[in-house]
Amino acid sequence: MKRRAVQPETSDTASLDFLCEAMMSMRTVEEMRAFLRDLTTPAELEALTDRWRVVPYLLREVAYREIHDRTAVSVTTIGRVARFLVGEQGGYALAAKRLQRKGRWPPSETD
Structure with missing residues (x-):
């Protein structure tokens, strides 16, 4: 987390919760894509996309160099x-599991 010279009115936890609620309010992929493009810089969005892009390969235990x-x-x-996939908060694994239940996992090579 970045340090601030002035104390914000709300805590980082409350702000993160508020952001999570905003993200959860998106109803379609198109709405989420628009929200993410408004929220992040192109470089930040690329970094997020890159992280998620490698998850299916890691779950199939593909070698890092091949990924x-x-x-x-x-x-x-x-x-x-x-x-983070095997530890931390469990978010990557949970998201992959839920997408798998919806029949959207793993993504096709053309997605």
Whole structure:
């Protein structure tokens, strides 16, 4: 988290919760895409997309170098995602599991 010279009116946790609620209010992929494009810079959106792009490969236990060759995502980013995939908050695994239940996992190569 970045440091601020002035204390914000709301806590980081409350602000994150508010952002999560806003994201959850999106009803379609198109709405979420528009929200993310408004919320993030092109570089931030690319970083988020790169992280999510490597998850299916990691779940299939594809080697990092092969993932890099297929996706052009850095090996460092792949390693970071791999660490968070098996630990931390469990968000990557939960999202993948829910998409799998909806029949949207793994994504097709053309998505």
